[in-house]
Amino acid sequence: MTTSTPEERPGEAFAESAAEAVQTAVMAARLVMAIADAVRRHQQRRQKGKEDDLPTAEEAVNEIGKDVGRLLPPDLSVALMGEADWPQLAQQLLALRKAGVDLDQVLPRVGEIAANVRDQVAAKAEGAATDQWVRAVRETLPAGPVREAILTSPAWPEMAETMARLEERGVNVREVLAAAHNEVLAVDQVVAKGLGAAAEPVMSRDAQLSYGPLTTGLDLPRDLDLSDRERALTQLAVSPQENQRYTRWVREAMPGHEREADLLMASRQWPLVARRMAQMETDGEPVREHLARLAKDLSWQAGPDAQLGTRLVQAVSDALRRPAGDAPGESRVTVNTAAARATSPSVDPTKAAKAAASAEAGTAPHRKAGPAPKRRRTR
Known part of the structure; x- marks a missing residue:
């Protein structure tokens, strides 16, 4: 044999x-x-x-x-x-x-x-085979043109297969991706300059207004466009298989509230919610346990119907971000308008680069933790 x-x-x-x-x-x-x-x-x-x-x-x-x-x-x-x-x-x-x-x-x-x-x-078999490499690209490369180009390329299945072959031969594929990033980014910039592209990408207004707890800890590309659902998911490195799984989990977490679940998933901010779930899966957090809070705490129902979609986005963001076992409280989701700037610096990304770039000034606003609570003065 x-x-x-x-x-x-x-x-x-x-x-x-x-x-x-x-x-x-x-x-x-x-x-x-x-x-x-x-x-x-x-x-x-x-x-x-x-x-x-x-x-x-x-x-x-x-x-x-x-x-x-x-x-x-x-x-x-x-x-x-x-x-x-x-x-x-x-x-x-x-x-x-x-x-x-x-x-x-x-x-x-x-x-x-x-x-x-x-x-x-x-298609299901192919999706399962490539999902791990979508995660590898997401975790290794920063949000930006290189990552988007990889995941939208017609050659992506062949790239994923090549990564699998390299890994089977003992190659650290993530190190290869990280090392290649800056060189490939330089190619992107040269080509863009030759085509007369704008020097700075522009973030959509919806993405700017979403800055705050909804985006804390996430790598966001500077040209994130929430008005284009399919592209936004690709920019945030959420695969179609992952997106289908997260929509199913939301529906299962909100039995009897199918209309509200559909409203949540139809919102412009849904790609950010899906990206949060993807990050939690990578970190080994129980996403579905967090989502179950949506059925236990129905405070999102109170208020004008016209604002229900906004309240649902806030509720799911709060449910996903609160530590396991933490009791529900008043939603802490707010928009950080000071941080909502389309020209905010992007974070360099490779894990090696992240370790080296420890200066606070190099951190994008959406990656910073919220402000520390003020201390009361003592006499």
Whole structure:
């Protein structure tokens, strides 16, 4: 028995995921066919008092095989006809045809259903494989053009696969990313200058007004644009799979309040909330336990309906930021208007750079802790 080399394993994992997606799609196709055959049998029993006999397996395989190969996607048809129970499936299909069913109409629809299942399974497997590298990029690189370029690149899946291969060979991928950051950033600046781009990016007004407890501890790019939901999530390095998971968690935490949960997730500030959850997951904090406070403390319900969305954002921010076990209190979420400046300095990022840059002056306002409480004077 031979052992796969490190560079072969990612390819093997991809092949296994693709094969699993096809097999799952075949299961879905068989389910639809079984349902169709059950309907045929039921109708014949109702109308004639008995079911028609099935054609022979040999007749069915010979007659139906070419139709399945012609009407289903190639990978699905090959997998379906390779199943041990293919003769029985062929008998069911031929029985449907003899009962008056037009397989030229039905099989392409079955193929669409199965292909959709296949693609969903494949996308989920790919998302799980790349999520760890989204987190690695988020934790290693600062918010800014380099990180955004990586995560929005059409070549991102190949980049993630390369990172996996390097790690399997013992390479510290985070160190590679950190070391490359400044060089790549210089390329970005040179290209931008050559294209006549503005010297300083501009942060959207919504992002500026969100400065305060909602953004404390988060790396925000200077051109964060909350008006563009998809781009904002990418800028904050929240993957689509993570965003779907966080929206599901919010709905589960607010049973009976589906409308309010949807309102929260439709708000402009939702990407910041999702980024907070991503950071908490990285830190090993129980995100769902924090979210459960939204159902226990319903103080966000009190007030004008027009301001409900704002109160929900404040409530979820407070629920996520309060330490576990801390009793609910009056919302402490406020807007730090003094810090809301689009030209605020961004934090240099690599973990090595963060360790070296200890000067307070180099810290962006949204990364600073809140002001210390004033001490009372004593006589």
